[in-house]
Amino acid sequence: MVRIIWFLPVIGALISSLIVLVTLSAGASAPQEAAGYAMACAFSVVPYVLAKSIMGMTDQAWQADIKRMATALEKRARTNPQGEERASTSR
Numbered sequence: 001m002v003r004i005i006w007f008l009p010v011i012g013a014l015i016s017s018l019i020v021l022v023t024l025s026a027g028a029s030a031p032q033e034a035a036g037y038a039m040a041c042a043f044s045v046v047p048y049v050l051a052k053s054i055m056g057m058t059d060q061a062w063q064a065d066i067k068r069m070a071t072a073l074e075k076r077a078r079t080n081p082q083g084e085e086r087a088s089t090s091r
Contacts, residue, residue, distance in 0.1 A: 002058075005051045012047035016040040 016039075023036030056062075 002055065005054050008047040008051050009044070012043045012045075016043040019043060 019040040027033035
């Protein structure tokens with residue numbers, strides 16, 4: 001499933017390359033060229049963002065990291081319940 005999702009940006013990059021080539025050859029004015037290049041960027045960026053967001057939603061490693069951070073904070077709170085800073089020995 002993960003490898004299939006990463007074909008979206010590849011296909012988007014190929015489509016955007018074609019759009020750039022067509023824009024280079026058929027762009028009659030600056031506004032037409034700007035619109036063509038903007039479409040090429042969209043065809044490259046949108047599939048990449050979609051693939052990254054799907055990967056982020058399906059990745060379970062971040063949940064383990066959050067649990068480790070929560071247990072470390074709880075352990076620290078138990079050892080120092082008053083929230084006092086450690087005394088400095090260099091007075």
